[in-house]
Amino acid sequence: MSRQDQMARAGRYVLGQMEGRERDDFEVAMQADAELASRVDRLAQSMQALDDTVTPGAIPPGMWKAIEARTAGMAQLGPVRAGTVVSLEAARARRRWLPAALAASLVLALGVGYLAGTRLGAPREPVAVAVLLNETDSMPGAIVQAYADDSVTLRPLRAFAVPEGKILQVWTLPDRETGPVSLGTLPRQATTRLQGPDLPLPHEGQLYEITLEPSPGSPTGKPTGPILVKGYARFSPS
C-alpha cells in the first residue's frame, strides 16, 4: 500500500466513511500493520481538537446507575497479547494463490462436512448462526453456531487447502474497540466445538471469520493471514 493510499484509507476511517465489511477489513489490517495503526491514531488525535470544541452537556440523573448495573459482574477482557506483527503486504501476497486452491478442493469437500456433523449431538439451541462465505465466489464455506456459554460449533462445508505448517483459526469481532478475538484453531476439518473466551452474547451482524495462520495459531493473537471465509451472525428464530 502506497503512503498516499495509507493516508487516504486512514482518513476515510477516522472520518467515519467506512462501513460494514470495508471497516472490519480495515480494522483487521490495522492489527497487522503498526504503521497504518499509528497513522490512524495520530490523525484521530489531531481531529479530536474539533470534538473538544463542544460545550459539555448535563449528565442525566440515573445514567451512572444504569451503567453500573450493566457492568456489575461483567467479565473484563484481557489485554491484547503483543507479538510479531506480520505485514499486510505479506498477508496479501499469500492470499493470491488461495482462490484457485479453494476451487480445486471444493469438489472433494462436498458432503464431508455434513457427514462429520452428524457425529456431534447438539441438544442446546444456538443463540446465533453465521454462514461463512468465500469472498471470491460467495460460496458457503462453513457454518458457525454460537451458544450462550461462549462456545461455538463450526461445521466446514468445503475442504480448505491448508499448507504444511499452517492451521485454520476461527475469529469473531464482538465490537470494534475489542477487535478480533480468537475462538480457537481447527486441528482437523470436521465439525468442531470450540470454547471461546468470555464474551458478551453475539449481536446481530457480528463478524465471524476463518483465517489461515502459522501453526499452532496466530503469533500475535490477532488474525495475520488471509481470510478464507467470513460471515455475519443472524439470530435463530425462536
Place this chain on the structure above:
Amino acid sequence: MCMKGMTAHAMPQEPMLDQTPDGWMLAMARGDRAAFAALFEAEAGRLIAIARRIVRRQDLAEEAVQEGFVSAWQSAARFDPQRGSARAWLTTIVRNRALNLIRNDARLEFHDAEDVAAIGDRAADAMAALNQLSDRDALKSCLGALDEPKRQAILLCYVTGLDHGEVAATMKAPLGTVKSWIRRGVVALQECLS
C-alpha cells in the same frame, strides 16, 4: 478522612493514585470501580455533547455514551497509553457508537425526516467547531490551508457524522466529486499535520 500519616512504605504494593483519565483507565483495567465512576463524572458531559452533534437527538446521544462507557469498562485492559490518551480512546469509542446508531437501518426513518433547516444546522455546527479551534492548533491552520469545498466536506463528515452521500446532498455536489474532495483533502491534511 486524613491519610497524611500514611507513608509510602506503608502500602508498598499500591501504585501512586493517578487522578487523570489515563490513570483511571489503567485502574479500571485492574477492576477499580471508583476509577470508573471518576472517569464517568469527568467525561460523560463532554461525550454526550459530542455524540449529540452526530446523532442530533438527546436520547440517542445518551444511548451512545452509555454503550461507550460499558464498552470502556469491558475493554479497559485494551487501552494502551502508548497509542494515545484515554480521553482520545474514549472519544473514539463514543463517536463510533454514535455513528453506528445513525447508520443503522432501523433508525432510517429519523434520518429521512430530517428537513432542510436541520441540514443547515449541521453545516453551521461544522463551521462553528472549526472557528472555535485555538489559533495555535496545527489542525486549524492545516484545515485552513485546504480549498473551501475540501475543508467543508471533511468537517461535515467528522463533526456531524454525515456519510459522503449526505455530504454530497448538503453541498449540492456530485457524489464522485465529494469522494475525491475527501480523499485528496485527508491526504493533504495529514501531510500538513506531519
